[in-house]
Amino acid sequence: MLSKINLLLLISLLLAIVATGWFYHQMNNRVGDISFNKELDDPDFSLCSNEYVLQEYNSYGVDYNGGERAIKKQILEELQHENIHFDRSGLITFRFVVNCKGETGLFRAKSVNDDLEETAFDPEKIEKLQAAIAKLDQWEPGEGEDEKLNSYAQVHFKIENGKITDIF
Amino acid sequence: MKKFFKVLKVIVTVLLFSYSLCFILLMFVMPKEERFSFAGNMQGMHLSQTMFNFLTWQHPDYAAAYFEQSVALNKRGKYAEGFRLLDKAVELDPKAHLGYRGYMKLRFLRDYDNALADFNRLDQLTPNFVDAPWGEDIDFLRGEAYFGKADFRNAISAFSRSLENLGEDWADVQTFVYLGLSEYELGKYEKAIAEFHRALEQAGATPEAHLGLAKAYQQRDNFKKAEEHVLKAEENLNYKRDDAYKEFLNEIYLQDILEVKEELSRL
Secondary structure, three states: OOOHHHHHHHHHHHHHHHHHHHHHHHHHOEOOOOOOOOOOOOOOOOOOOOOOEEOOOOOOOOEEOOHHHHHHHHHHHHHHHOOOOOOOOEEEEEEEEEOOOOOEEEEEEEEEOOOOOEOOOOHHHHHHHHHHHHOOOOEEOEEOOOOEEEEEEEEEEEEEOOEEEEEO | OHHHHHHHHHHHHHHHHHHHHHHHHHHHHOOHHHHHHHHHHOOOEHHHHHHHHHHHHHOOOOHHHHHHHHHHHHHOOOHHHHHHHHHHHHHHOHHHHHHHHHHHHHHOOOOHHHHHHHHHHHHHHOOOOOOOHHHOOHHHHHHHHHHHOOOHHHHHHHHHHHHHHHOOOOOOHHHHHHHHHHHHHOOOHHHHHHHHHHHHHHOOOOHHHHHHHHHHHHHOOOHHHHHHHHHHHHHOHHHOOOOOOOOOOOOOOHHHHHHHHHHHHHO
16 A cells, blocks of 8 residues: 555656656647658658658748749649539649758648638549649758758648639 | 755756746736747747737737738738738727738739729728838838729829829839839830939939830830830849849849840840
8 A cells, every 4th residue: 555655646646747748748849740641642752860850941941933923823723624524613722842852842721711711622632632642843952051941831722712813 | 965955856856847937927927028039030930829819818809919910821821811911900990900811802812903902991990190010111001002903194103192192203113114104005115214214313223124115115116215225224133123032013034135136136
């Protein structure tokens, strides 16, 4: 049978372990982090070096040669040519990782309607948009002091009256 | 010896409880302003989001906490969650947060109509005061929104008001660039040239103004001047306006310059 003091010591120790574990988890996970999902992701895509991924707005982060306008120029015409029609208006946001070699993977799409509420567009059409982004090959990876780095990137598709009207 | 171990156990127990108590103080008890500041500095961490959740649970009218919590979510493309929080901040304190919401709709979502609606509502709430959402003149931002809508006449009116608000010497040099671009889009090339020159009077190395001049002079068949300015645009490209978050509507790239150079070389 534990004495009172031993019981209190045990409880305080367990509490401290739980608090430390919870705090560690809270400090080491970031909003929007994307981890590999074998159901969704290409097994050939890999992160480089320490697997840290810079945020898309980090000034050392990834760029696309020619900027968002070049992305739009490269894929809008092709997508319009395919005559993809959506059943609603809104904004489709792809967030993904560009690794240190300029390769893309870990794509995740989120969509909102005109009232900025979460909505779901046809998954087949989302796949077509993702395939178009995956073809982009002019990424300039993020760069640290002496090495290229992994970065998050975003591409938005603005849908108005069922059609893609802007990509940025 | 037995007594020594008993005392040691008491000390360790007290220390361990105190350690756990620190987390409770941090999450629930410290003054809300201090917790707000701590969570704000941890922007993007799960800890920050959890602290804001506790703060708004304890203080449901804390508008600034909803606003601050929304920032990381919107930056990372989680707009449904981010704008739900930002809308709450606006509902509680519209004067403080409408401007930022308009700015986000303009720059992050390119939702020009709703950005204008927010800027206009803010303007109505603050009569006889020139607002500066997220540090930029409200009429400059309204001008950008009209420019995005390809409503160039209203863009010119808004950018001109921005010059009145700030004075020509203090206005953002891009105000003149946008005025030039809007005139160019309306086919008024001489006026466009005059506006681009006003930009260069304020900052001679503005590459957007040089590129605008190259295109406008090209339209006026003044190819010598067009060539001169396209070279200056290229030479000063390092001074271009850019932002780590989003591409500006009038942002220029080397490709844009090379395209104009190529067109000129074919003439």
